[in-house]
Amino acid sequence: MLGEESTVLQRPRDASCLKDFLNVMNAATASSEDSSQSEEEQEKCKNFEESIESMNPMDFKNHFRLRRSTAEDLILRFSESENLSDTDCGGIKHVSCRKSVYIYLWYVGNTVTYRQLGNLFGVSVSTAWSTVKTVATFLISIGRDYVSWPRGVAALDIINTFERKHKISGIIGAIDCTHIPIKKPQNHGEDYFNRKQRYSIVLQAVVDANKKFIEVTCGEPGSLHDYRVLRRSKLYRMAQSRYEEIFPNSTFIIGDSAYPSTNWIVSPYKNYGNLTDSQKKFNEKHSSARIVVENAFGLLKTRFRRLLKFTEQTNLAAITNIVVSVCILHNICIIKDDLFENAESNIQNNDEQQADEEHELDHGNNRRE
Template identity: 55%
Template sequence: MNSEIPAKKIEPMSKTERFFSLPIGQQNDVCEVVNEILEAVYASSSSSSEDSESENEQHERCNNFEGTLDAMSGMDFKAHMRLKRKTVVYLTTRYSTYSFVADQSGVGRSRITPKKSIYMYIWYISNSVTFRQLGNLFGVATSSAWSVVQRVSRYLVSISDEYIKWPEGIELQKTTEKFYQKQRIPGVIGDIDCTHIGIKGPKDQKEMYFNRKKTYSIVLQAVVDADKKFIDVTYGEPGSLHDYRVLRRSKLFNDADRLHEQMFAGSYFIIGDSAYPTKNWLVSAYKDYGNLTQSQRKFNEIHSSTRMVVENTFGLFKGRFRRLMKFTEQTDLQTITNIVVSACVLHNICITHDDLCGAEENEMDDAVSFEIEEEIEELNSNSNLDRRENLFNYLRQHNLI
């Protein structure tokens, strides 16, 4: 008889038992890895179906992306940030004096420096990243990334009067000279047009923001000078509104009549496409219903060539700040408005610092300013005609059409 006791069968340890058999330090390491995986899965599953491919790509968590940017050459820095380093340095210096920037004293979690704040804001508006991705990239919480973008946006809006302003004096003379050199039209201060900023459909009055292209948007109306700088912006009107209705509801429309002598000095004007009316301060193109004369068609060609500046400005603006193609996370319209206006301010700062992405500069002829003054007097010699008819007759008399 065999008296040996049979060996006890050892059951394999479950995954839970193996985890708790690990030292505490290793358990913490495993937890951190699991949490990161869960966050990535959550971010991927919660992304809107409308988000672009770049928004669905998750940035790995970084500890010193700021240092990586600092170590880049000037060319690489511009390629990634879409701004020259000197422009970013200037903006950081200005922002560091902002009264709402948190100081670096105190205890607990370290404060986000002004430089990192500017880097985060620029990266957000220059790309289509989500706030979670932005936080991962710069090593901060998602809520902190959101707060930084809002804070920098508010700062730029607070200094908008310094950078978005109607030309006067020497600036007025320079911009009319540059417009005159394009197609010999005297007295042009700027070009006006509208562009749409894509948004998610808001909860309130959703149908008002549904535009003719069957997407949701808010309208940005802008007047730009010959250097592609914004000199007046109106933002926040629903995407369903026609360009003319946006103009009629804008402060510019009221000011142009109320402060006409101050803004246009009785001689100057802005130009817009055929969607706009013709007024003593606004010259639009002829509406083409197939019955225009050859001279009127030639007028429209010259008019369009001069007006091309505003189209180029919008292309430069959205090409540099790609977030403005569409807001896929933000739903608060006031927040979106602040970000868009802040981008307009930054656009003008870039132009002021010769940061134009390869835009060409036009050299001015010293004799042009004297010639323009004479041409403006001739252009406005017949006060019985409206401004467009005066301009039409002027161009025909000078064999330009």
């Protein structure tokens, strides 16, 4: 990891260049993808990369949503990737690795169109799209280094942290789903129409006690209930076939009332007005521990505002890859202690959870007792 960036303020060489740069930047950041202005040609920004290099640390983080040192580490690793050519940076001619990472970070941190993104960085719309796709693919290729199911000492640390904070022993993670808004897909669009009357794909995640993702599943249609998404996921198959390996020493994950209580998932008691005081207290502790996954989603969507809307493209595979890539980037920021101040309270995962499936077994009762 590179050292912290200098706090010395640097000034652009040309004051008029800075004025033009800020005008384009503000327009691109504030614009919406479905605005009529998104179709208008805009003058390409000149010397934008020089202006980026002249930013002080605070401005850089405000615009790129992470510290310059974190971006520099990404640029270095991207340039050293075995999957990329040294001459054309992954087949994208005339786009340096540095510029490629900047383009990707600007796209996932804002809601600009590809036309606006291209104008900002002086590239074509197709190049802007290819660049975002390439960097997202790169991040997924290194994802195992940052998103993985905890084992051994790592698992013990998570269990101890949950127990220290919430007085419940055995928790290895908290699970939940959130919806990523998309444009109506060309095929089977009705499957993606969710209960909020919007089109979306589902992001399912398990997080540790520090809001870091330890398992991610993305791409299921928005009409599916959370438990159905889990049943279709790799996590469920692993839990069924390799239970002792995934959940050693009777550890478990916690989820809200959308999930059944089993030998590896513990959900709160359903409240039909007859809960005992101890059951109510358990639900309170359970809720205080489970909120970490909602906070993680809030932090993710506040930092990477692209997840608030994907209304320009309909390529579901590409959208899914971008979503997964920012989950990886989210973990990288946490590992590097690259915090995003005042973000957690801005976006809440307020989806109403309604059970739409019958659960014949409730193995979690003894665990809760």
